[in-house]
Amino acid sequence: MLKARVITAIFLLIGFLAALFLLSPLGWTLLATVVAMLAAWEWGGLMRLVGIQRIAVALLLGVPCTTLMLAQPEALGLSGSLDKGAALSLAWWFLLPALGFWTLLVPLWLVRRFPLSGTAFGLLTGAVVLLPTWLALVLLRHLGPWALLGIMALVWIADIAAYFTGRAFGRRKLAPQISPGKTWEGAYGAVAGVLIYGLAVYFLSGSALALPLLLLIPTLLVLTAVSIIGDLFESLLKRQAGIKDSSQLLPGHGGILDRIDSLTSTLPLVTLLWLVL
Template sequence: MLRTRILTALVLLPLMLAALFLFPTPAWAVFSALVCGLALWEFARMVGFSPLRNALYLLVSALMAAGLWWRGGVTFLPLHALALAFWLLMVPLWLKRRWRAPSGVAAAILGWLLMFPAWFAMLDWRKVADAAHARQLLAIMALVWVADVAAYFAGKAFGKRKLAPAISPGKSWEGVLGALIAVALYALWVSHMGWMMLPLAAWQWLLLALPLTMVSVGGDLLESWFKRCAGMKDSSALLPGHGGVYDRIDSLIAVLAVSNALRALAGW
């Protein structure tokens, strides 16, 4: 299993970096839409969509994405505010009360609320197909990876107090603390390197990165809860050794949506 996991990562990471740094804007839009679309397909399976209904759902979603791309993207601030409210207010409440995943139209809307803001963020953080904008998006994405790795090793070494045993028994508060420390160091390094094209001092970037770490944890727990409700171990078997696409980007979609919403609402 570990060997398969490593081999899959060795294929996926260079592919992602090549797309991020080399693809022109239209190709990047299609590539990132494909990633979010695969995760959306997996989410629809979790909430019980039949294969036919899922295919129609993806078709409608693709047409919506194409229409939004054709009109030049989305800059409607209330949509960013909605994404922010969902991740900062609704998701913590959802996890606390352990609401089951919805079905029907409500599930379709929830899927769009999960995936479309993340896709918009992939386009907005990389508005221009150059190395500077690619590094900026990579910095946001790497924050999630740093948090995940640090939480895993800190939890393995020191984990005693369970974070959410009814949702994801393997996660601990010690793991979260390890993630926060690692992200704090990472945020200072990113600020020193000048990767973020934002008018923020190092301490301001630090104050932004730490809440984003908690958002990352929320995204992970939310998908874990959806899987538990559906009786699934992985969102799919698309990625050998890793499960599904949604399994890989559950934290990322949350951080992308929130970071981009904050950027848009602040006028950066």
């Protein structure tokens, strides 16, 4: 298991960096679409669908992605430079609902532990989770590969800091009925890790998320909290579906949703913040 995990991680890292730095905007958008459709196939599993039904969920998600690529190339930066005004107009339809979903609905969802019941409800929830993530990946790439990598690193640092702090100091359970391994001490470690990272980027580069220092710190706190919420949300859905991993697409690492759970909640918010500023 460890060997498979290491080998998969190496190939994932090489493939991701190559795509991030070498692909054209169209190539990156197509790759993001494939990843989103595979994540949608996994989402079908969380809905307890099987066989052709899960494939249909993946194909269904590909429809709006393809439609936007054809109908709104300027807003996605596929016809030259990104038209930020067009991107913002598009973002209101996708990223604003995501903001409300992750900051208002999901915290209540975690407290009440609502089931992902009903096909229509499951598909709608999946769309709110995956479509804004796809759009965020496409748009943030126009900030530059290093910028997108730095933004994603914020989430990875939160996960890593939470894991090691929780292992070393964890005593009080954060959400024992959802994810027994997570602790409040781990959450505090995630906050500390993200603050150190964000402030280091700010003082070394002169900016971070294009925010002044007084706004940067509360923004980092919010993003850390939202990343934890994203992680807990997928953990809850997997527990309700009776599965350990969203799939076995990535040997030793589970599925795509297992790797992007925190990104689904944070990337849309960062994108909306960037477009509004």
